[in-house]
Amino acid sequence: MVDVVIPISVSGIWRPFISDNPTRSGSIGITVILEPYSFARVTEGEGVYLNGNPVKMKNLEYLEAKMGKVRVNMESKVPLGFGYGMSASVSLAYALGASQIRGIDLEQAALLAHESEVISGNGLGDVVSQFFGRNIVYRERPGFPPYGVIRIFEISSDDIYSKPLEALPTKSILQPLDVSFTLINEFLSNPSIDKFFEVSRKFTEALGFTSPFPNSFRKKGLILKLGKPESDSWIRHRIASRGAYVE
Numbered sequence: 354m355v356d357v358v359i360p361i362s363v364s365g366i367w368r369p370f371i372s373d374n375p376t377r378s379g380s381i382g383i384t385v386i387l388e389p390y391s392f393a394r395v396t397e398g399e400g401v402y403l404n405g406n407p408v409k410m411k412n413l414e415y416l417e418a419k420m421g422k423v424r425v426n427m428e429s430k431v432p433l434g435f436g437y438g439m440s441a442s443v444s445l446a447y448a449l450g451a452s453q454i455r456g457i458d459l460e461q462a463a464l465l466a467h468e469s470e471v472i473s474g475n476g477l478g479d480v481v482s483q484f485f486g487r488n489i490v491y492r493e494r495p496g497f498p499p500y501g502v503i504r505i506f507e508i509s510s511d512d513i514y515s516k517p518l519e520a521l522p523t524k525s526i527l528q529p530l531d532v533s534f535t536l537i538n539e540f541l542s543n544p545s546i547d548k549f550f551e552v553s554r555k556f557t558e559a560l561g562f563t564s565p566f567p568n569s570f571r572k573k574g575l576i577l578k579l580g581k582p583e584s585d586s587w588i589r590h591r592i593a594s595r596g597a598y599v600e
């Protein structure tokens with residue numbers, strides 16, 4: 354039996370880089386790593402369950418084929434498919450848990466989770482950010498390390514809120530925009546939580562996603578907001594100071 358702990362990841366800027374090699378594919382961009390963590394118990398058996406519901410996705414078929422079947426019971430405070438990087442979280446939980454049961458190196462397992470995301474088209478930078486990252490992650494080169502390179506910004510906040518709106522496919526947000534480079538540089542010139550929200554709003558608006566709330570942006574099917582909202586129906590987050598780990 355293995356317990357795995359995985360943070361949420363929400364990108365504010367991303368630019369896809371997809372090659373024939375899934376290890377080298379990914380995205381550059383800026384991503385905030387958030388609590389509440391998701392918890393998974395991985396055991397011998399089969400079937401992946403998120404908050405009691407069976408999860409079927411291509412990522413898991415890939416991981417089952419590469420690592421053999423295991424059973425995953427995962428609990429999360431945020432839903433799958435809305436833009437919280439949960440497809441990567443479920444895949445990482447599977448891969449890290451299975452690695453301990455089958456005697457596979459942890460980083461090799463994370464690579465398989467990254468490949469499963471790229472091949473399924475569900476994500477590009479989330480596994481790298483959740484496994485190697487914490488706080489705010491700048492992915493300066495795409496792909497899994499050593500191809501991929503990340504830089505961590507030690508920024509903290511417990512004043513972040515989100516509102517899940519709807520599940521949307523990742524392919525609806527993958528058009529490459531050149532403005533991503535300008536906005537990444539704008540963040541790097543003054544890295545702070547306010548700047549992260551400012552450049553993320555500009556980037557997501559350029560993609561056609563708008564938020565009616567102040568100090569916020571819409572990432573795929575969710576709104577991420579800095580500062581307490583007027584209504585109570587939001588999920589509260591703190592920036593996570595630790596990436597995914599096996600307990």
Ligand SMILES: Nc1ncnc2c1ncn2[C@@H]1O[C@H](COP(=O)(O)OP(=O)(O)O)[C@@H](O)[C@H]1O
Pocket residue numbers: 408409410411432433434435436437438439440441474475476520521522523
């Ligand atoms: N109940 C569900 N809601 C949303 N997606 C689901 C559900 N069950 C399975 N899926 C699959 O999970 C994957 C979610 O991937 P993605 O949209 O990237 O999630 P996230 O934004 O949380 O990372 C998709 O392949 C989708 O078909």
Ligand SMILES: CC(C)(COP(=O)(O)O)[C@@H](O)C(=O)O
Pocket residue numbers: 362364366367379380382384435436437438439440475476477478479523526573
């Ligand atoms: C933005 C996205 C391409 C998808 O993220 P999600 O909607 O959470 O699947 C992410 O993987 C990234 O590279 O930053």
